[in-house]
Amino acid sequence: MxxxxxxxxxxxxxxxxxxxxxxxxxxxxxxxxxxxxxxxxxxxxxxxxxxxxxxxxxxxxxxxxxxxxxxxxxxxxxxxxxxxxxxxxxxxxxxxxxxxxxxxxxxxxxxxxxxxxxxxxxxxxxxxxxxxxxxxxxxxxxxxxxxxxxxxxxxxxxxxxxxxxxxxxxxxxxxxxxxxxxxxxxxxxxxxxxxxxxxxxxxxxxxxxxxxxxxxxxxxxxxxPDERPLPAGLTAFLDAGTPPVYVGFGSIPMRDPEGVARATIEAIRAQGRRAVLSRGWADLALIDDQDDCFVVGEVNHQALFRRAAAVVHHGGAGTTTTATWAGVPQVVVPQGADQPYFAGRVAELGIGAAHDGPTPAFASLSAALETALAPGTRARATAVAAAFRxxxxxxxxxxxxxxxx
The missing domain is CATH 3.40.50.2000 (Glycogen Phosphorylase B;)
Structure with missing residues (x-):
């Protein structure tokens, strides 16, 4: 055939x-x-x-x-x-x-x-x-x-x-x-x-x-199932501390990538967390040379998400599906198309938070991260992942x- x-x-x-x-x-x-x-x-x-x-x-x-x-x-x-x-x-x-x-x-x-x-x-x-x-x-x-x-x-x-x-x-x-x-x-x-x-x-x-x-x-x-190993540098970063918060917007070209990177990293640091930043098509970059942040290109998301404290993303069907399967809490910052739907589903299922609006700011993202990083959200994300087909x-x-x- x-x-x-x-x-x-x-x-x-x-x-x-x-x-x-x-x-x-x-x-x-x-x-x-x-x-x-x-x-x-x-x-x-x-x-x-x-x-x-x-x-x-x-x-x-x-x-x-x-x-x-x-x-x-x-x-x-x-x-x-x-x-x-x-x-x-x-x-x-x-x-x-x-x-x-x-x-x-x-x-x-x-x-x-x-x-x-x-x-x-x-x-x-x-x-x-x-x-x-x-x-x-x-x-x-x-x-x-x-x-x-x-x-x-x-x-x-x-x-x-x-x-x-x-x-x-x-x-x-x-x-x-x-x-x-x-x-x-x-x-x-x-x-x-x-x-x-x-x-x-x-x-x-x-x-x-x-x-x-x-x-x-x-x-x-x-x-x-993606069996590709994570890059050695990323693995060393993950092994060196507590689970980080992942930030990535996939194929979305953000209007102000520098502002987005700054707002997200500062909000993550305010939660006492480390960060992994994905360049994506927005070409996000680190805002300083502190050792609590790491930037990646194309990597195995399945493996990375399973080692993350939470995943901040745009809400595309692919990323939302991978994060849900990984059992990791999510913060969805929807930009358009089907992304508001997936943001709503993540919130309804109790496996994360739907960010209010397409532009992450320090205050709004901090509030969403508090929800995503709560122990109950992690427990719910684990339960939903167990039911994933x-x-x-x-x-x-x-x-x-x-x-x-």
Missing amino acids: RVLLSAYDSRGGVEPLVGLAVRLQELGAEVRVCAPPDEEFAKRLVGVGVEMVPTGQSVRDLVTGKIPPSPGGVPRRAAELVAAFYDNVSAAAEGCDVLVATGLVPAVAGVKAVAEKLGVRYVYASYQPVSLPSPHHPPMPRPGRPLPADVTDNRELWDRDVEDAQAVFGEAVNTHRASIGLPPVDNVRDHVFTDRPWLAADPVLAPWQQPADLGVVQTGAWVL ADGAAVAAKLLLDAAG
């Missing part, structure tokens, strides 16, 4: 495909992954023996502004993504039995078009429930289309989301479909989601609520093989 997995996303959106790919290979499947051409993605996939097909532009360069905005803005980028994923997936999907797509709608639409042309099974997967239509939560705003402040009914908001998604992506998707001989679609969102999307999220951390209109298949999070990738792999016969 041959399976192609695809994502146009940041590291947190590509990492789950690593877990699924490995589990598929263990069941005897041949696997390829179409993902952005960022070096860290390729290195991670090669490290587990999975072939990667670079597709689209560098996500990091786009997010950090190294690639200038295109003249046509979002519509132009959408058209480029549809074409890039259609072309690359078409070339890589020869002999494939199933295509699995996640990430941005235009990229997913390109994969869906390949599945139609080849007549093979197609699965759309989301890493969080809030991107899927449900009466229990509102949609996330589309680019340039804020949610109307005077509408509070979730069903009405999701009806409007159909119109918003069509307005933002419809022309790009349908122009490409016409060029390859496929009919137009008048509901791009539901076209790519299908009526039976998969939810690759832990059912305790991010449950799918019934009743709902979609037949969602919740597999559990696609995680893979770590077999989601294996469940999804078996479902794909069974469906393909």
